[in-house]
Amino acid sequence: MSDFFKNKVVAITGGSDGIGRGLIDLLIPLGAKIATCGRNQDKLYDLQVRYAGASLHCVVCDVSRYDDCKQFIDSTIKTFGGIDLLINNAGISMRALFEDASLDVIKKVMDVNFYGTVNCTKLALPSIIERKGVVVGVSSIAGYRGLPGRTGYSASKFALNGFLEALRVELVEKEVNVMWVCPGFTSSNIRNVALNQSGNAQGESPMDEGKMMSATECAAHILTAIEKKKRTLVLTFTGKRTVFMNKFFPGWTDKLVRKFFFKQGELVT
Numbered sequence: 001m002s003d004f005f006k007n008k009v010v011a012i013t014g015g016s017d018g019i020g021r022g023l024i025d026l027l028i029p030l031g032a033k034i035a036t037c038g039r040n041q042d043k044l045y046d047l048q049v050r051y052a053g054a055s056l057h058c059v060v061c062d063v064s065r066y067d068d069c070k071q072f073i074d075s076t077i078k079t080f081g082g083i084d085l086l087i088n089n090a091g092i093s094m095r096a097l098f099e100d101a102s103l104d105v106i107k108k109v110m111d112v113n114f115y116g117t118v119n120c121t122k123l124a125l126p127s128i129i130e131r132k133g134v135v136v137g138v139s140s141i142a143g144y145r146g147l148p149g150r151t152g153y154s155a156s157k158f159a160l161n162g163f164l165e166a167l168r169v170e171l172v173e174k175e176v177n178v179m180w181v182c183p184g185f186t187s188s189n190i191r192n193v194a195l196n197q198s199g200n201a202q203g204e205s206p207m208d209e210g211k212m213m214s215a216t217e218c219a220a221h222i223l224t225a226i227e228k229k230k231r232t233l234v235l236t237f238t239g240k241r242t243v244f245m246n247k248f249f250p251g252w253t254d255k256l257v258r259k260f261f262f263k264q265g266e267l268v269t
């Protein structure tokens with residue numbers, strides 16, 4: 001990779017685990033200045049210990065809370081002088097049929113995945129415009145194709161894509177690149193902590209995490225796409241096939257998706 005990221009200030013939400021952590025592991029050796037946040041202080045502390053001496057600013061922040069986001073973005077600007085790139089990565093998932101799920105589950109997923117991005121983007125935008133920077137949203141294949149058991153998650157990612165697509169056009173003349181990246185299944189903690197019908201972490205992954213793309217590989221694809229000023233990025237063969245099939249054969253894709261996620265009428269994935 002070139003020196004595109006050298007000395008750039010990159011604010012990444014949810015950098016203490018999974019794909020966000022993968023981004024940090026790759027960006028620090030490239031000489032970027034990193035700000036990140038998450039809800040769990042211990043995980044952020046581990047990150048700080050691992051990268052003691054690096055330009056790393058960690059803030060405890062729940063992105064669904066505007067005041068937390070303000071503290072994260074304001075303190076990042078104070079620490080590093082501005083923000084070049086904002087990667088809205090923090091996200092949670094769910095696994096419950098809509099007929100069983102408490103409405104609080106849908107609201108919580110929406111608050112984190114959609115409003116978390118809206119909050120941080122609103123707060124960081126003046127600095128990003130000044131620096132002709134980049135806004136990234138980590139979306140999902142579920143942002144192109146609704147997935148069963150994940151009604152709230154799919155809705156939050158469709159909303160994210162629409163928000164960023166509109167913002168992209170608003171900012172064209174300000175030379176800010178707005179993009180959304182859609183990982184396919186990627187090995188991470190997201191399925192362990194996905195909310196069940198009552199809003200508690202389900203505590204297990206229903207899938208074989210070992211067969212998925214690694215978070216580091218996913219992060220490397222995201223960084224390449226940012227450097228190439230891409231509009232969108234869709235990852236994994238299955239992810240690309242799903243988006244393609246859904247665009248041209250949506251009815252057939254309904255059947256394939258049903259077959260993948262259900263066995264004998266039960267949601268299994």
Ligand SMILES: NC(=O)c1ccc[n+]([C@@H]2O[C@H](COP(=O)([O-])OP(=O)(O)OC[C@H]3O[C@@H](n4cnc5c(N)ncnc54)[C@H](OP(=O)(O)O)[C@@H]3O)[C@@H](O)[C@H]2O)c1
Binds near residue numbers: 014041043063112141
């Ligand atoms: N893994 C996949 O298969 C996959 C596929 C498509 C899209 N994605 C997307 O990729 C993004 C990252 O997911 P991941 O797989 O890396 O998940 P992960 O391993 O569970 O990591 C999520 C990160 O976000 C943080 N986070 C969660 N809720 C937060 C909140 N309210 N405020 C601030 N930070 C929060 C977590 O830290 P705390 O828990 O300490 O807050 C953690 O650092 C998400 O937007 C997800 O939707 C993932």
